[in-house]
Amino acid sequence: MEALKAPFPLAEIRWRVGFRNSNNTRGSALAYVDARTVMERLDEVLGTDGWASEITPISSGDGFVGAKCRLTLFLEAGEVWREDFGAVPESGQEPLKSAASDAFKRAAVQFGIGRYLYELPTTWVDLDADGRMRETPELPDWALPESERTSEPEPERAPARTRRSATPRARWRD
Template identity: 45%
Template sequence: MNLQNLHAPFPPNEIEWRVGSTKADKSSGLALAYLTARHVMERLDEVCGVGNWQDRYEFHGKRTVCYLSIRIGEEWVTKADGAGDSDVEAEKGAISDALKRAAVKWGVGRYLYSLGNTWVDLEAAGKSVRIKKTEFAKLAKMMEAKFGLPPSDMGDVNLAAAEAVEAEEQAALVSARHKIRDAQNTDECQSAFGEAWKQFTDDEGRRQLKAEYDARKAALGTSRVDPNAQFDQMARESEPA
């Protein structure tokens, strides 16, 4: 799980907009960007996995508090925030707003707070006003230029770059161990061990290789070359001068 992917921008067409402050004549106003609760939940599913996050709510008068927890390793870590103390938020749904605010603390949609003032043309909508439809394409382009595009395949974001390297190294270690294990004679076993020893320099990897080497050598019988002597020689050669 790579929690940094919670911070990734959303596709411009998933950003919702509402009108903030307006000019006196209502001809233009500030466009305020926000996410729906559904998009927040989808991001949590994509990055954390459906079984690795959970939400809980408490109600304190008119205020709703969301406790958003993510499982990191074997531990659940919780961040909380609340909503519901204004009429506007009450209309939008205090539970949804509380979830979105708690998610911001995890990084979901936080980049939208750096958007700044974006003025757009407005049109009448009954007794109120709304953003003109012609403005949305401009807003989408502006978002893309300012924040870039999200990962093209969110199905892969759980594997961070460092985790991908670790996974490749682990696969290579398993392959090297199998090569030692499959050796048909002591010479092959010794050769496979020597190649793997040069490839893997971490203590844990070398410990596994040595254990595999000793086990295979024991199964093949006594070698003409003492495996412990070769191990000690390789260890000396790998030490810094």
């Protein structure tokens, strides 16, 4: 299971802009991996028959399209599963596909896949006129595979209370 938690190669990390300042010239840079990268990690560690996912569409009724993912790992000790939800505005491109991908990645994080990305320090970057990052942030060495690290090992990570928390993607209403 530790192999699931290993940092991804830098080439697999993608970035998006999170929070923005009031004049849209600076934003927080959020690192993520796409769903195919998560699938490849599961295949590498468990084999193609060592896991399964089940997606269930959910109607939130508030302008969002939602999906629930149950990710099951088939281990020697038996099956272990985790569930999570994803939601995107229904006005987006392929909203159900996006919500399903989000739910899948969120379920995978519960097994430790990519969880370290939530521990990255908040990094603010300059944005261009279109709101895109002018430069790609650098990851700290501890967030890279050993083969890609450039310096001495860093000291212990910051305590959990100072880590950046996951940004909620949507709010569900009853």
